[in-house]
Amino acid sequence: MLNHRTVVVSGGTSGIGRAVALDLAQAGVHVAISGRDKSRLEEVCSAAPHPGDIIGLAADAREPTHVEQLWQASERAFGSLPSAFVLCAGRGLPGSLLTSDHQQWDELLTVNLLAAMQQLRAAATALRNQGGDGETVRDIVVIGSTVGRVLSAGNPVYGATKFALHSLVESLRQELASQLIRVTLVEPGFVRSGFQESAGYDMQAFNQLERDQGPFLSASDVARCIRFVLEQPPHVHVDDIRLRPTRQKV
Numbered sequence: 078m079l080n081h082r083t084v085v086v087s088g089g090t091s092g093i094g095r096a097v098a099l100d101l102a103q104a105g106v107h108v109a110i111s112g113r114d115k116s117r118l119e120e121v122c123s124a125a126p127h128p129g130d131i132i133g134l135a136a137d138a139r140e141p142t143h144v145e146q147l148w149q150a151s152e153r154a155f156g157s158l159p160s161a162f163v164l165c166a167g168r169g170l171p172g173s174l175l176t177s178d179h180q181q182w183d184e185l186l187t188v189n190l191l192a193a194m195q196q197l198r199a200a201a202t203a204l205r206n207q208g209g210d211g212e213t214v215r216d217i218v219v220i221g222s223t224v225g226r227v228l229s230a231g232n233p234v235y236g237a238t239k240f241a242l243h244s245l246v247e248s249l250r251q252e253l254a255s256q257l258i259r260v261t262l263v264e265p266g267f268v269r270s271g272f273q274e275s276a277g278y279d280m281q282a283f284n285q286l287e288r289d290q291g292p293f294l295s296a297s298d299v300a301r302c303i304r305f306v307l308e309q310p311p312h313v314h315v316d317d318i319r320l321r322p323t324r325q326k327v
């Protein structure tokens with residue numbers, strides 16, 4: 078059974094975040110999502126099983142008040158504060174240290190790392206302040222990556238952001254564990270989503286890779302794992318899930 082009535086998902090307009098929002102709404106949870114793309118926000122909200130189950134906030138995750146805005150929007154719309162935060166906002170960058178577009182390094186590090194740190198701090202603070210009866214579990218789930226675990230010669234700059242994120246997630250888990258706040262890392266391998274095209278990966282090469290090592294994961298495959306985490310009883314923490322397409326090698 079899900080432990081939450083209201084959940085916030087940053088980066089809910091596409092891919093994994095969209096699938097998480099719809100999966101949770103299907104299970105009767107109220108969900109507040111964010112993203113910059115207003116038309117995709119509207120599309121996800123209108124795909125909810127009941128009108129109003131998902132609300133959207135058009136916002137950039139790099140804004141320092143991003144999470145506070147989502148918290149306030151949830152309280153306004155649903156009359157309850159969120160008890161879980163799922164961090165999906167992120168982006169990729171093709172290429173190596175030598176070949177990637179260095180003009181995008183700043184944005185990559187800002188979105189995947191600095192904005193993630195801000196969001197985690199804000200969500201952790203909000204959840205800590207509103208809990209404390211010693212029985213109610215709260216959750217923070219962060220989408221990392223297999224390339225944040227296994228060194229990637231092919232995608233090292235993006236991978237560096239995920240290595241750093243993984244380290245922060247584990248330290249946050251240790252910091253919050255005694256307060257019944259579970260901090261969970263989810264590390265997907267190849268997922269077919271908006272990720273590849275929006276970051277400019279070579280789609281011909283990606284499609285060939287899928288023919289060799291696919292089928293790749295769908296965003297729903299990842300959402301199902303996140304639901305599993307959120308459904309565990311308060312004394313059980315599945316704190317780290319790595320999932321790959323079965324035929325993916327590294």
Ligand SMILES: NC(=O)c1ccc[n+]([C@@H]2O[C@H](COP(=O)([O-])OP(=O)(O)OC[C@H]3O[C@@H](n4cnc5c(N)ncnc54)[C@H](OP(=O)(O)O)[C@@H]3O)[C@@H](O)[C@H]2O)c1
Nearest residue numbers: 088090091092093112113114137138166167268270271272
């Ligand atoms: N796809 C994969 O193979 C894969 C594998 C492992 C890990 N991941 C990770 O999974 C997470 C989700 O990626 P995805 O595959 O679902 O990709 P996606 O389909 O491109 O979704 C990315 C989401 O992040 C949001 N986002 C990006 N930059 C943002 C910003 N500055 N402010 C607010 N929202 C922002 C996007 O919303 P807007 O564009 O509307 O702002 C979108 O909702 C990322 O952290 C990614 O690194 C992906």
